[in-house]
Amino acid sequence: MRGWIIYKDSSGLLKQETYEVERLLAAAKEEGIDLQVFSPDQFDLTITREDGKSILIDGQSVALPDFVIPRMGASTTYFALAIIRHLERLGVYCVNSSQSIETVKDKLFAQQILAECNLPTPNTMLVKFPVNIDLVEKQIGFPVVIKTLSGSQGSGVFLSKSKEEFDDLMQLIEAANPQANIILQQFVKSSHGRDLRVLTIGGRAVACMERNSQGKNFKANVSAGGTGKSFPITPEIEWLATQTANVLKLDVAGIDLLFDEQHFKICEANSSPGFEGLEGALGIDVAKEILHFIRIRLGIFDKPVAKEVNEEVVDQTAA
Numbered sequence: 001m002r003g004w005i006i007y008k009d010s011s012g013l014l015k016q017e018t019y020e021v022e023r024l025l026a027a028a029k030e031e032g033i034d035l036q037v038f039s040p041d042q043f044d045l046t047i048t049r050e051d052g053k054s055i056l057i058d059g060q061s062v063a064l065p066d067f068v069i070p071r072m073g074a075s076t077t078y079f080a081l082a083i084i085r086h087l088e089r090l091g092v093y094c095v096n097s098s099q100s101i102e103t104v105k106d107k108l109f110a111q112q113i114l115a116e117c118n119l120p121t122p123n124t125m126l127v128k129f130p131v132n133i134d135l136v137e138k139q140i141g142f143p144v145v146i147k148t149l150s151g152s153q154g155s156g157v158f159l160s161k162s163k164e165e166f167d168d169l170m171q172l173i174e175a176a177n178p179q180a181n182i183i184l185q186q187f188v189k190s191s192h193g194r195d196l197r198v199l200t201i202g203g204r205a206v207a208c209m210e211r212n213s214q215g216k217n218f219k220a221n222v223s224a225g226g227t228g229k230s231f232p233i234t235p236e237i238e239w240l241a242t243q244t245a246n247v248l249k250l251d252v253a254g255i256d257l258l259f260d261e262q263h264f265k266i267c268e269a270n271s272s273p274g275f276e277g278l279e280g281a282l283g284i285d286v287a288k289e290i291l292h293f294i295r296i297r298l299g300i301f302d303k304p305v306a307k308e309v310n311e312e313v314v315d316q317t318a319a
Contacts, residue, residue: 001295002033002035002067003069004035004065004067005024005025005069006071006083008039017274020071020274020276030288031295033295043083044057044059045082067092067093068092068093069095070101070271070272071272072272073272073273074105081098084097096249096252096253096271096272097249097251100249101271101272104253104270107149108126108183110248114244120263121267122185123140124185124186126182126183126184127181127184129178133166140186141186142161143159144159144160145185146158148181149181150181159187190260191258195210195267196209196211196258197209197273197278198237198241198255198256199252199255200244200253201293202293205233205238206284207284208237209282210228210231211228211277240257241257244266250269251293253273254269254270254274254275
């Protein structure tokens with residue numbers, strides 16, 4: 001089985017995802033899977049009837065892999081998305097699909113889909129300048145969470161505790177970029193500085209971690225300095241996480257849930273979830289779980305170990 005990881009460092013990330021890439025490579029080696037890493041910059045696409053030769057890497061035509069793992073998430077550019085789309089149309093299985101990556105990259109669109117499916121989410125509002133602060137107070141209330149339309153690892157997320165603080169920030173954003181795409185979300189007080197990260201693979205909730213900022217920040221992301229510990233997967237947590245992944249068509253996902261008194265709200269979904277914190281806190285092998293799912297999904301179960309055993313049997317028979 002052959003696969004590619006498409007990955008490129010992003011200046012927008014607080015922490016680069018080299019850990020996840022290295023873990024996937026190590027797990028692939030153990031599993032007898034030929035896995036290589038390429039940057040989108042190495043690709044060239046030509047739209048031609050000879051589809052098998054329409055993908056070039058470093059200017060050379062290459063044999064297509066069995067699967068591709070895009071590891072860019074919210075940092076996925078139009079060019080990278082075009083590569084994933086093209087590979088899909090050539091019959092290569094992509095984890096996740098171009099459609100699901102594009103959907104969750106747009107946080108407002110993802111929230112619209114979840115709300116349409118009657119799943120619990122924080123009240124969300126799209127900003128237009130100049131901002132009607134009285135309307136924001138009526139529809140969302142203060143404090144209010146401010147988010148850029150695309151982002152990950154907690155970047156581009158702010159908390160305004162009062163109307164005055166919010167007004168100052170909106171004026172600053174409007175002056176810097178009046179075309180900025182900003183959404184506002186209801187602040188869930190009971191989840192201040194803590195949330196849940198649920199990892200789903202192939203429609204299963206395989207791990208759940210409580211993230212906590214230890215009072216240092218209202219954001220709980222481990223990549224931003226938060227800590228993680230194991231949290232039991234209750235039926236409610238499992239249902240919310242798997243339904244979210246299913247609705248957004250994510251085969252592998254990191255689903256963030258907010259504590260809402262005795263229940264939960266869906267904060268957002270990630271198409272390229274980091275798992276260093278999960279592996280450290282829960283002691284699970286996420287990389288191997290992902291590769292096992294891909295093997296089952298593709299129905300490719302041959303391993304070099306089995307081949308070596310067969311060769312040994314042949315040698316003994318010959319002797």
